[in-house]
Amino acid sequence: MRQLINVPETVVEEALRGVAAAHPDLTVDVENRIVLRGDAPVAGKVGLISGGGSGHEPLHGGFVGFGMLDAACPGEVFTSPVPDQMVRAAAAVDSGAGVLFIVKNYTGDVLNFQMAQEMAEDEGVQVASVLVADDVAVEDSTHTAGRRGTGATLFVEKIAGAAAQAGEPLERVEALARRVSESSRSFGVALSACSTPAKGGPTFDLPAGELELGIGIHGEPGRERRAMMTSGEIADFAVQTVLDDLRPEGPVLALVSGLGATPLLELYGFAGEVHRVLAERRVPVARTLVGNYVTSLDMAGASVTLCRADEEMLRLWDAPVATPGLRWGA
Amino acid sequence: MRQLINVPETVVEEALRGVAAAHPDLTVDVENRIVLRGDAPVAGKVGLISGGGSGHEPLHGGFVGFGMLDAACPGEVFTSPVPDQMVRAAAAVDSGAGVLFIVKNYTGDVLNFQMAQEMAEDEGVQVASVLVADDVAVEDSTHTAGRRGTGATLFVEKIAGAAAQAGEPLERVEALARRVSESSRSFGVALSACSTPAKGGPTFDLPAGELELGIGIHGEPGRERRAMMTSGEIADFAVQTVLDDLRPEGPVLALVSGLGATPLLELYGFAGEVHRVLAERRVPVARTLVGNYVTSLDMAGASVTLCRADEEMLRLWDAPVATPGLRWGA
The missing domain is CATH 3.40.50.10440 (Dihydroxyacetone kinase; domain 1)
Known part of the structure; x- marks a missing residue:
């Protein structure tokens, strides 16, 4: 607790x-x-x-x-x-x-x-x-x-x-x-379970040294569990999986969201790896947002969301916004 | 890990x-x-x-x-x-x-x-x-x-x-x-230790069911350990401690910062408790910022910072800013 x-x-x-x-x-x-x-x-x-x-x-x-x-x-x-x-x-x-x-x-x-x-x-x-x-x-x-x-x-x-x-x-x-x-397509990876207030402890069992690929934001099961991977390996897997489904032919809008408990220091390192994979796949990144935006309480891990962005979407993305969680230009 | x-x-x-x-x-x-x-x-x-x-x-x-x-x-x-x-x-x-x-x-x-x-x-x-x-x-x-x-x-x-x-x-x-x-004065409370990349696990031992009042942002020891307290009790202790030293006679600028792993849902609840204590002590709050701003990797917990804010400070606080972590009006 x-x-x-x-x-x-x-x-x-x-x-x-x-x-x-x-x-x-x-x-x-x-x-x-x-x-x-x-x-x-x-x-x-x-x-x-x-x-x-x-x-x-x-x-x-x-x-x-x-x-x-x-x-x-x-x-x-x-x-x-x-x-x-x-x-x-x-x-x-x-x-x-x-x-x-x-x-x-x-x-x-x-x-x-x-x-x-x-x-x-x-x-x-x-x-x-x-x-x-x-x-x-x-x-x-x-x-x-x-x-x-x-x-x-x-x-x-x-x-x-x-x-x-x-x-x-x-x-x-x-x-x-x-x-x-x-x-848009997303893929998330958990490095720890989250704890709900009602339960007061982890809502599922994820042994130390393992991660879950494809986790849901409520801790729903993903695709598979594996022994811990590096940030680069995780980015390879997540971005590849998203791209195979998304098949972008132009620039993408990228969100690298923490799931709650992963420090921003690590999240930015992971964002760098996501950019590396996208560059290797020759996918231009028009905009990148990094932070805890779509979270799962105190779950450690991150998700990658990519959107095939046309000019209208990018113009509207850049438009002023003033909310507690997202704010620019206003 | x-x-x-x-x-x-x-x-x-x-x-x-x-x-x-x-x-x-x-x-x-x-x-x-x-x-x-x-x-x-x-x-x-x-x-x-x-x-x-x-x-x-x-x-x-x-x-x-x-x-x-x-x-x-x-x-x-x-x-x-x-x-x-x-x-x-x-x-x-x-x-x-x-x-x-x-x-x-x-x-x-x-x-x-x-x-x-x-x-x-x-x-x-x-x-x-x-x-x-x-x-x-x-x-x-x-x-x-x-x-x-x-x-x-x-x-x-x-x-x-x-x-x-x-x-x-x-x-x-x-x-x-x-x-x-x-x-300005601050006081922080840890509900869990943080894990550095080098160590790969908690950097100090904080047993489940205990918290540390007055924690430092590197996990340096605080004032005392106690059995787990409620959000309201923690706000009472932290705000009281800050006010006893700060002795504001006018409005304050308030930062309620997560230490890294505490969900925003909980942090806002805690911010509400901080406001309650300040209202009880008849301290007007001019501005409040809530989020993970001054963190300690993946430590669970929060800190409260109050500043005796004069008009010039508030005017400059409200002025446009455009950084990755803090952004408004620009």
């Missing part, structure tokens, strides 16, 4: 109180568990809403703000939010231009966002939805039919968020979000 | 290659271990230089850029950089307006920066220096005479960096940096 918490039951609520205290420009509805842009609804703007189980911060609550999400709905740790959260968020951010749900592909999330979509539409909100399913490690998994949604969610939220901020209509924001989602 | 590395001997060099790959706007001298603003030297601008042992990232290399540091000199993990690094950095960033060394109070750092100052002055660079010694946990420590330098370094680098960016002369930038340093 090395958790910095009071009691497991109130972890999400207490984190939201902290978000409210640290970010007065956001509106935090602690009781209903919604993080909102302080200026929502923004007139004429499509509202972007995402959410999912807690434990992956800064995803999603840390990506609420100018140029990215209008609202995030956190569930309990590693547990889907309930439809009522998304319905309330939709009502709060809709300015009449409609809302887009960005949904990671986990069975509970998919079902609850679908139900929320029907409920919000019944209340007169126009809702579109895009699924993120970028993890090439496995087909189907503990909580998923098909591929799991991981790092590409950040790309979708940033790029679609910039388009919505620029005043693009729902139909175009949705098409763009889908294009980014379909153009 | 759960490090994402190749071999311990090249960890710093490889991280610098990753920084170079991910941040084309920086100039990274991998061989001499210096991270520089890509546009250095900036005409007429005082150059800010910091450095120290690696393992505390994003401090310091992640704070190089517009509005903050002009150069950072990373040493080996938890080991001071050598004077030659700072001398080269000074030559590279000095535009004739002089340079300011920002030095955390560890014996090796202090000696090596002093030697570098003499050498750089011999080469005709005007050098001023400010010491950061904000950690109220202990007087003297494993690597320190007097108090250790920790989280306040970020405040000094950001606020003095904004003044330098605005064209203030060396004498004023130095005085401001000293004022911020002397107006």
Whole structure:
């Protein structure tokens, strides 16, 4: 037990109180568990809403703000939010231009966002939805039919968020979000298990000296376990696996995300190895983001996400963003 | 062993290659271990230089850029950089307006920066220096005479960096940096030991179910060990200890920094508790920064840094900054 918490039951609520205290420009509805842009609804703007189980911060609550999400709905740790959260968020951010749900592909999330979509539409909100399913490690998994949604969610939220901020209509924001989602692939590697507040210790058993290739962000099993590999070997395996599926013919946008407990010192070394492999494969890297962005509590390890980036995506990637977790140009 | 590395001997060099790959706007001298603003030297601008042992990232290399540091000199993990690094950095960033060394109070750092100052002055660079010694946990420590330098370094680098960016002369930038340093206090708590690449495992023994109050960012002993406390109890102890020494009479600037492996979910909950204690003590919080900013590799735990902030400091805090680790308004 090395958790910095009071009691497991109130972890999400207490984190939201902290978000409210640290970010007065956001509106935090602690009781209903919604993080909102302080200026929502923004007139004429499509509202972007995402959410999912807690434990992956800064995803999603840390990506609420100018140029990215209008609202995030956190569930309990590693547990889907309930439809009522998304319905309330939709009502709060809709300015009449409609809302887009960005949904990671986990069975509970998919079902609850679908139900929320029907409920919000019944209340007169126009809702579109895009699924993120970028993890090439496995087909189907503990909580998923098909591929799991991981790092590409950040790309979708940033790029679609910039388009919505620029005043693009729902139909175009949705098409763009889908294009980014379909153009992205991820692969993650765990060097340790994560510990949930409820359990107070590792949620699965990963012996010292072993790693798990293709881990999910809730500790779902990956492809295989192996004896510890070097940073370079891991980059070879992860990037190769992503490229074999992605088959980029032009520049990529790269995210090298820590899973939570891997120091930035190591993460940058790994990012250097990822660049080495991409250079060997003659894949130009247009932009690189390195840090703890799509995490799994205190899991040690990292994931690589690549997106086949066209000029429009790169322009929107570079557009100003001002959220707690991602901020530039604003 | 759960490090994402190749071999311990090249960890710093490889991280610098990753920084170079991910941040084309920086100039990274991998061989001499210096991270520089890509546009250095900036005409007429005082150059800010910091450095120290690696393992505390994003401090310091992640704070190089517009509005903050002009150069950072990373040493080996938890080991001071050598004077030659700072001398080269000074030559590279000095535009004739002089340079300011920002030095955390560890014996090796202090000696090596002093030697570098003499050498750089011999080469005709005007050098001023400010010491950061904000950690109220202990007087003297494993690597320190007097108090250790920790989280306040970020405040000094950001606020003095904004003044330098605005064209203030060396004498004023130095005085401001000293004022911020002397107006800041920190206290850190470890819930686990950290693991260095060289050792491949915990560098000290902290039994499960215990925590160390007043830990140093290299795992130096703190004040005392206790049985595990709640987030609220830890906030009570840490904030109280800082306030007893700081005695603010107006608003404070607050940093709640993770030490590396504590999830953001928990860190925000802790930030909420820190705000609660400050409200109980009737200390207004002007700004709050929450995240992994001054770390100790993969140590679990957090530190609290408070600064008695006057209007000039807050104005400079809010000024645009564009670095890999801290970025807003630019």
